[in-house]
Amino acid sequence: MTDGADTPSLVCLIALPLAGAVAAFLWPRRAPAVGLGVAGLLWIPVLGLLIRLVSQGEQQYELGGWAVPLGIALRADGLSVFLVLMVTLVGGAVSGYATGYFGGVCWGSSFSSLPPAEDGEDGRDGGQAHERAGFWPLWLFLWAALNALLLSRDLFNLYVTLELLGLSAVALVALADAPVALGAAMRYLLVSLLGSLAFLLGVALVYAGYGTLDLPMLKAALGGPVAPVGPVALGLMTAGLLMKTALFPLHFWLPPAHANAPAPVSALLSALVVKASFYLLLRLWFEVFAGVATSGAMRFLGVLGAVAVLWGSYQALRQPRLKLLVAYSTVAQLGYLFLLFPLSSAAAGGFTAWAGGLYFVLAHACAKAVMFLSAGSLMRAAGHDRLADLGRRCARCR
Amino acid sequence: MTATTLYALAGIALFGLGLHALIVRAHLVARILALNVMGAGVFMFLIAVAARNETPDPVPHALVLTGIVVAVSATALALVLALRVQAVRGRAGLAEEESPDA
Amino acid sequence: MSVSEWLSALLIAAGTGFFLAGSAGLLRFPDVFTRLHALTKADNVGLGLVVAGVALQTESAVTLVKLVLIWWLVLVSSATVCCLIAGAVLRHGRAPAAEEEAR
Amino acid sequence: MIPALDILLIVALLWLARQALVARDLFKGVVLFIAFGLLLALAWVRLRAPDIALAEAAIGSGLTGALFLSTLGRLRRMEREAGQAEPPPEDGRRGGWTGGFLTAAGTVLVTALLGWAVWALPAGAPGLGDAVQARLGESGVSHRVTAVLLNFRAYDTLLEVGVLLVAIVAVWAVARADFPFVTRNAEAGSVPPQQTALVNLLVPVMLVVAGYLLWIGATAPGGAFQAGAVLGGAGVLLLLSRPHWAVLPERRWMRTGLAAGLLVFLGVGLALVIAGRRLLEYPAGWAGALILLIEAAVTLSIGLTLTLLFLGGRPAAGDPAPTMTHTNQQP
Known part of the structure; x- marks a missing residue:
């Protein structure tokens, strides 16, 4: 384990989108350029981190120079760097798409005929302006929250990143100012806040029982005799995270929220945001609480995942609208992810299950993002996304 | 049983009260109120934990201060969303069996 | 206990008595105006007595200033809020309802 | 006992x-x-x-x-x-007696489980209190909570200031300020004189209190959050009674003020990184001053954020909102 004090790439991964978010808020006209700039610049710390990870192994960074448990540390191992790489890839692609989708960008885009974004505050020019004004700062905050979550090793800090992630995600859904989208955003917000509170109470129980918030230190402390507080805290945090990950039967909020958001937002939510809470579940179950989580509980999560695959796929096939179909398919695909829990704890094939599971995470992120982006373009072209009428429309497009 | 244990348990009870109201109430303002009570319960538990020591542990205090500010931000956003829902739907509630493509 | 401690206890007890009377008035009086009367008048005197009692126990001048400041601020704001509530009730001819609370 | x-x-x-x-x-x-x-x-x-x-x-x-x-x-x-005389009755959610019973039973079960875990907490109370005390001298402040908030765990606070900014961006993205609601009284020319007098009296006091809380936070209970909250309270009072001297800043300044906390916080952190230190690793001797600088900016932003959250939406360009004096001087 090396300390990355000399190469601040870990910090840049969080500070760069955060600074971008402030810049996009301060200069709304330049927001798309800021977003694209951040998306490009982020590759420098990402690749730097990747190189160091390969050559030196796990990286960590003590913020403020305070050692854990007093301070907060960032940590990058294979799993988190893999996911950061995925976020940078998908996030960059979606940013590029969004410059076209929301208009207001200065170079060749079919939507550049829209009135300039001004700062979109009067909402009189077709309702598009405030979408454009809100999207960039919120998305950059979301990006910062994703990276911060993937790199943090402190439980309370993870709670703050979850809230940052949840609030910006909800606001992004509410950008589509339609009645259905507002209802979906409201439901998403309630679920997200309930999930965060359950997680926070779990964190509080951990602190009460073990006196630390640092994940590796907690892991060491859990090695001793198990008090009831350990499993109960894990249960609470898991319940909160399952709500945010939308595992069946807690998936009810996902399809309306993902289907009614603006297309780039749907892509980000389905591809990246649900994966963040899934990543935390992996961390908690397989690393920190490995001694507490029983194989029965793992099997239970696996069964829920299996049901989600069947139920989500069945619902997807029944949907009349393209974006809802894609959203329900997310419910199903998330079910596949949870098959990882029982499979990887099996004595044989644990590594294969991990490799397969992570490959699936990446594949789903790319595929689902592209699907939602394509659905958004189809919707723009056809003016709706009713499956029954889309075929005719597309025949004409050719 | 000490006073701090009682406060800790009261925090858990507040969490439970809020959770129940969050599930059974339909009006969005009532549900946001319920989330605030749940949050107060978590804070009370944390501060009771801090008070177990001779000099109170400042770390939970700092966590709760952070939590209070996060809570007021979330509440403000939730209330504004509730108002928008009322404005476009005529009622500040979410229909239970709502077809997503209404 | 010294004389000043006895005096302090006496003042605080008297102040608490005013609070009790004010609370009883809040519960028992028939309409908004009389309830306001009970609440604001009794609380101002009650708080004044409590502050005087506590002030007897302090040694630092800064604390004394803070205590008096607290009493003065409560006095000013409760008098104003009393006027505002009573005015609102008079204008609307009914108890202040939900739409008036934000002032 | x-x-x-x-x-x-x-x-x-x-x-x-x-x-x-x-x-x-x-x-x-x-x-x-x-x-x-x-x-x-x-x-x-x-x-x-x-x-x-x-x-x-x-x-x-x-x-x-x-x-x-x-x-x-x-x-x-x-x-x-909308012509609804009475607020619409709240629709029952979980229908029927059994549904209600199951919900109540489930909640009681969860609460009891949590209570049991709390009851069975190990007696030896661990915590970070001693660790904080041991390093307090290096933190630049002598109040322990402020030391945790702005030095030991300053990164949490940085992200939290980000959450506040997200809240205002989100509220502005979702809704326009319903300004007539806030200004209804003033438009009718009926801010009661007592209210104006109170606001004229209280707001300066609140500004002083906010400054005091900010300053005292280094050594005693208080700090940026409490000071910002008092500023926010003063802002809400101003929004509600709009004395003639109060003017909402122009939107450019509003944005700058809202972002100032995060901007200064992140700026100080990154400047230290460029200087070869870690993020928010204050140099010895500078910690107290840098913390006060960050806290001052954060106080301003929190106060403005809370005020504008109360406004409940983005102030629109065409509204009389930006200059609050506008309608106040009409008869």
Whole structure:
């Protein structure tokens, strides 16, 4: 384990989108350029981190120079760097798409005929302006929250990143100012806040029982005799995270929220945001609480995942609208992810299950993002996304 | 049983009260109120934990201060969303069996 | 206990008595105006007595200033809020309802 | 032996919370919630957490209560304009007696499980109190909570200031300021003179108190959050009564003020990185000054954010909102 004090790439991964978010808020006209700039610049710390990870192994960074448990540390191992790489890839692609989708960008885009974004505050020019004004700062905050979550090793800090992630995600859904989208955003917000509170109470129980918030230190402390507080805290945090990950039967909020958001937002939510809470579940179950989580509980999560695959796929096939179909398919695909829990704890094939599971995470992120982006373009072209009428429309497009 | 244990348990009870109201109430303002009570319960538990020591542990205090500010931000956003829902739907509630493509 | 401690206890007890009377008035009086009367008048005197009692126990001048400041601020704001509530009730001819609370 | 005052306080808190949550009349529920918040502040004092008590009284009870009340007012107004004489009855969610029973039983079960875990907490109380005490001398401040918030765990606070900014960006993206609601009184020329007098009196006092809280935070309970909350309270008072000297800043300045906290916080952190240190690793001797600088900016941003969250939407370009004096001088 090396300390990355000399190469601040870990910090840049969080500070760069955060600074971008402030810049996009301060200069709304330049927001798309800021977003694209951040998306490009982020590759420098990402690749730097990747190189160091390969050559030196796990990286960590003590913020403020305070050692854990007093301070907060960032940590990058294979799993988190893999996911950061995925976020940078998908996030960059979606940013590029969004410059076209929301208009207001200065170079060749079919939507550049829209009135300039001004700062979109009067909402009189077709309702598009405030979408454009809100999207960039919120998305950059979301990006910062994703990276911060993937790199943090402190439980309370993870709670703050979850809230940052949840609030910006909800606001992004509410950008589509339609009645259905507002209802979906409201439901998403309630679920997200309930999930965060359950997680926070779990964190509080951990602190009460073990006196630390640092994940590796907690892991060491859990090695001793198990008090009831350990499993109960894990249960609470898991319940909160399952709500945010939308595992069946807690998936009810996902399809309306993902289907009614603006297309780039749907892509980000389905591809990246649900994966963040899934990543935390992996961390908690397989690393920190490995001694507490029983194989029965793992099997239970696996069964829920299996049901989600069947139920989500069945619902997807029944949907009349393209974006809802894609959203329900997310419910199903998330079910596949949870098959990882029982499979990887099996004595044989644990590594294969991990490799397969992570490959699936990446594949789903790319595929689902592209699907939602394509659905958004189809919707723009056809003016709706009713499956029954889309075929005719597309025949004409050719 | 000490006073701090009682406060800790009261925090858990507040969490439970809020959770129940969050599930059974339909009006969005009532549900946001319920989330605030749940949050107060978590804070009370944390501060009771801090008070177990001779000099109170400042770390939970700092966590709760952070939590209070996060809570007021979330509440403000939730209330504004509730108002928008009322404005476009005529009622500040979410229909239970709502077809997503209404 | 010294004389000043006895005096302090006496003042605080008297102040608490005013609070009790004010609370009883809040519960028992028939309409908004009389309830306001009970609440604001009794609380101002009650708080004044409590502050005087506590002030007897302090040694630092800064604390004394803070205590008096607290009493003065409560006095000013409760008098104003009393006027505002009573005015609102008079204008609307009914108890202040939900739409008036934000002032 | 538990002091009777604590038992009384806890019983009162639980009773108030329950009453607030079951009240069918939402106005009643919110008023009970505000009372609950005030008693909660008392509980924090009993638990020797004066910092939280200050923040709770100002933010948890005060500003959150104001947000709820203004939301209810707007809801009622919308209902009146839509021609609904009475607020629509709340539709029952989980239908039937069995549903209600199952929900209650489930909640009780979860609460009991949590209570059991708390009851069975190991007795030896670990914590980071000693670790904080050991390094307090290097933190640049002598108040332990401020040391944790702005030095040991400053990164949490940085992200939290980000959450505040997200809230305002989100609210601005979702809704336009319903300014007529806020200014209704002033437009009718009927801000009562007592109210104006009170605001003229209180706002300067609140500014002084905010400055005092900010300054004292280094050595005693207080700090950026409490000071920002007091500023926010002053802002809400100004929005409600619009004395002639109060002017909403132009939107450019509004944005700058809202972002100032995060900007300065992140700027200081990154400047230290460029200087070869870690993020927010203050150089020895500079910690106190840098913390005060960050806190001052954060106080300003929190105050402005809370005020504008109360406004409930983005102030639009065409509205008279930006200059509050506009309508006030009309007869």
